[in-house]
Amino acid sequence: MTQGSRKTRLRSQQWFDNPDNPGMTALYIERYLNYGLTRAELQSGKPLIGIAQTGSDLSPCNRHHMELAKRLRAGIEAAGGIPFEFPCHPIQETGKRPTAALDRNLAYLSLVEALYGYPLDGVVLTIGCDKTTPALLMAAATVNIPAIAFSVGPMLNGWYRGKRVGSGTIIWEARERLAAGEIDYDEFMELAASSAPSVGYCNTMGTASTMNALAEALGMQLPGAAAIPAPYRERGQMAYETGQRIVAMVEEDLKPADIMTREAFENAIVVNSALGGSTNAPIHLNAVARHLGVPLDNDDWQRIGHHVPLLVNMQPAGEYLGEDFHRAGGVPAVVAELMKAGLLPHPDAKTANGRSIGENCREAENRDPRVIRAAGEPLRENAGFINLKGNLFDSAIMKTSVISQEFRQRYLENPGDPMAFEGRAIVFDGPEDYHERIDDPALAIDENCILVMRGAGPVGYPGAAEVVNMRPPDYLIKRGVHALPCIGDGRQSGTSASPSILNASPEAAVGGGLALLRTGDRIRIDLDKGRADMLVSEDELEARRKALAEAGGYAIPDHQTPWQEIQRAMVDQLAQGMVLKPATAYRRIAQEK
Ligand code: FES
Ligand code: MG
Numbered sequence: 001m002t003q004g005s006r007k008t009r010l011r012s013q014q015w016f017d018n019p020d021n022p023g024m025t026a027l028y029i030e031r032y033l034n035y036g037l038t039r040a041e042l043q044s045g046k047p048l049i050g051i052a053q054t055g056s057d058l059s060p061c062n063r064h065h066m067e068l069a070k071r072l073r074a075g076i077e078a079a080g081g082i083p084f085e086f087p088c089h090p091i092q093e094t095g096k097r098p099t100a101a102l103d104r105n106l107a108y109l110s111l112v113e114a115l116y117g118y119p120l121d122g123v124v125l126t127i128g129c130d131k132t133t134p135a136l137l138m139a140a141a142t143v144n145i146p147a148i149a150f151s152v153g154p155m156l157n158g159w160y161r162g163k164r165v166g167s168g169t170i171i172w173e174a175r176e177r178l179a180a181g182e183i184d185y186d187e188f189m190e191l192a193a194s195s196a197p198s199v200g201y202c203n204t205m206g207t208a209s210t211m212n213a214l215a216e217a218l219g220m221q222l223p224g225a226a227a228i229p230a231p232y233r234e235r236g237q238m239a240y241e242t243g244q245r246i247v248a249m250v251e252e253d254l255k256p257a258d259i260m261t262r263e264a265f266e267n268a269i270v271v272n273s274a275l276g277g278s279t280n281a282p283i284h285l286n287a288v289a290r291h292l293g294v295p296l297d298n299d300d301w302q303r304i305g306h307h308v309p310l311l312v313n314m315q316p317a318g319e320y321l322g323e324d325f326h327r328a329g330g331v332p333a334v335v336a337e338l339m340k341a342g343l344l345p346h347p348d349a350k351t352a353n354g355r356s357i358g359e360n361c362r363e364a365e366n367r368d369p370r371v372i373r374a375a376g377e378p379l380r381e382n383a384g385f386i387n388l389k390g391n392l393f394d395s396a397i398m399k400t401s402v403i404s405q406e407f408r409q410r411y412l413e414n415p416g417d418p419m420a421f422e423g424r425a426i427v428f429d430g431p432e433d434y435h436e437r438i439d440d441p442a443l444a445i446d447e448n449c450i451l452v453m454r455g456a457g458p459v460g461y462p463g464a465a466e467v468v469n470m471r472p473p474d475y476l477i478k479r480g481v482h483a484l485p486c487i488g489d490g491r492q493s494g495t496s497a498s499p500s501i502l503n504a505s506p507e508a509a510v511g512g513g514l515a516l517l518r519t520g521d522r523i524r525i526d527l528d529k530g531r532a533d534m535l536v537s538e539d540e541l542e543a544r545r546k547a548l549a550e551a552g553g554y555a556i557p558d559h560q561t562p563w564q565e566i567q568r569a570m571v572d573q574l575a576q577g578m579v580l581k582p583a584t585a586y587r588r589i590a591q592e593k
Contacts, residue, residue: 012047012119012120013043013045014119016042016043037082042082047247048082048120049121051086051123051124051126052111052123052126052136054126054128054129054132055128056090058090058095061092061132061152061201061208064230068126068235069126072239073085075241075242076243078240079245081122081243084118088107088132089106089135090103091130091132091135093208098465099466101463104135107131107135107139111135111139112139115145120145121250122146122147122148122249123145124147124246125140125148125220126152127151130207134211134288137149137284140220142583142586143590144588144590145255145590148220148246149215150238152200153200153212154201154212154323155197155200155201157322158196160191164315164319166204166314166495167196168316168495172493174192176482179471198229200229201230203322204314204316205277206316207493208494209227211278213275214272214277214281217267217271219350222238222242222245224238224330224331225242227325229322229326232326252354257292259349259352263349264357265294265296268285270344274334276379279399279491279503280491282385284577286577287577288577289577291583298387298397306384306386307381308382308384310401311374311379313373315495317383318379328366328368328369329367331361332360333364336363337366337374338375339362341375344357385397386530388532390531391513391533391536392513393506393512393532396504396532396575398500399499407499410447411485420529422523423449424449425518426450427517428453430454430455430467433455434453443519447481450484451486451487452487453487454489455507455508456468456491457505457509457573457574458571458573459510459571460489464489468486469496472484487523488500488501489504489505489507503574503575517534521535523535570582
């Protein structure tokens with residue numbers, strides 16, 4: 001304890017040690033004594049450290065945090081702090097209807113209230129499953145008390161008949177094989193279960209691995225903390241060190257806004273490209289940045305990230321899984337490779353351990369160049385996102401690094417115009433419409449079609465559905481066409497390898513251009529120019545706009561829960577982070593008097 005070196009009183013002392021207001025102090029303190037804490041502990045100026053617990057029986061990906069919290073507590077106590085563990089709203093990506101993304105902002109709101117309203121001097125954010133990471137980082141950004149993130153870690157590698165099977169990714173593959181009649185229902189279920197062999201989050205480079213790695217790249221985790229598999233001994237050891245470190249961060253008054261600067265976000269964008277990170281990353285990082293007041297948009301993602309090569313050979317873009325990534329050196333080894341090539345824009349950005357990311361990672365060893373490539377021998381060049389614009393939307397992103405050879409040959413590489421293609425639009429209004437009609441022969445879908453999903457954005461399908469990666473009709477798959485170009489105002493699972501045009505903003509439900517599109521229209525995509533347009537005359541578009549307004553706008557399904565209605569009334573678009581617009585006016589609220 002270095003209470004003497006501290007400049008100001010701890011925040012918690014306003015609750016627990018305020019002789020000017022003995023009545024309130026007594027009320028605040030007495031219940032916290034009733035399970036064995038002593039008055040001396042609570043009034044001695046020890047930092048009170050929250051453990052924002054995302055694990056529960058409802059959240060299997062993060063459930064191991066319930067065990068790891070013991071080591072967090074031990075670390076906090078060893079450093080002279082007092083741990084206060086409390087539950088966060090559960091968010092299980094694979095278990096929540098209609099989509100876990102609906103709950104990100106709800107978990108954010110409730111954590112803001114907990115951090116602001118209780119006597120906490122610092123907090124450990126227990127992150128993991130997809131939306132838990134952004135929800136907790138967003139709340140830490142808004143409140144701005146000292147905070148450190150701690151990953152639950154990925155699952156062990158999945159294996160099936162001697163081959164690595166990655167969580168999520170195998171489901172997309174197996175569904176195609178089931179559709180093609182190559183496997184039956186039982187084998188499909190067996191394959192799915194084999195991809196999830198232990199506690200932890202998805203072992204592929206999906207949204208969870210991406211967001212946990214980016215939390216480290218942003219500087220919010222200790223170096224090396226993201227990639228350690230959940231069951232490994234190092235995971236518990238890292239918990240202990242994280243618990244110790246947050247106490248010191250309180251003493252140093254090192255807060256989220258000091259770490260998550262514009263420079264830190266630029267580093268994270270570059271690391272995301274090198275990882276082959278999820279298309280959900282721009283949504284979530286843009287959201288965290290907005291709550292901090294750091295300017296960040298999808299143009300930044302293209303400008304800063306597109307030219308960066310893919311270094312990490314993990315599914316879905318590559319072949320390996322989470323254990324392999326950890327053994328190869330994890331995020332520090334990736335950062336070291338980027339630094340060697342001069343690709344990390346801000347090595348001086350400060351991190352949670354008080355040192356810069358450059359100091360932390362410069363000497364990190366790449367222990368397996370098959371898993372983490374050197375920048376001179378990447379898996380692919382230009383692995384970042386491109387930000388498309390046109391009369392269909394103002395912004396939609398595409399991950400070009402997952403474009404397959406088959407797709408490239410069929411749609412791109414035309415002599416004379418190598419990065420552009422045109423197709424006939426087949427329009428679906430939401431996932432149910434797609435499932436009903438995709439195999440309908442009347443649509444006459446062929447390889448010159450572009451599948452369009454609308455009504456799947458934050459307002460159309462509350463939370464924005466992960467449904468834009470649409471598989472072609474069975475009759476096309478049987479003919480060897482495994483992917484058609486897809487466009488949509490929804491999202492795509494980070495574990496899917498489809499080369500889709502995603503997160504289109506504004507969405508159809510709020511009057512975006514997609515609402516005017518009709519099946520049969522021609523669409524032109526030009527990746528070089530960054531354009532996506534429907535080839536429909538302005539007169540015709542104006543007539544459709546009028547007709548749509550007369551019909552009362554693009555129809556959306558009814559709300560199913562109160563939160564759906566509340567969120568729909570105030571949510572922003574995917575390109576703007578899908579944040580609750582009124583919440584962005586509240587910044588660094590713990591500092592306000
Ligand atoms: Fe929880 Fe993938 S479903 S991490
Ligand atoms: Mg997902």
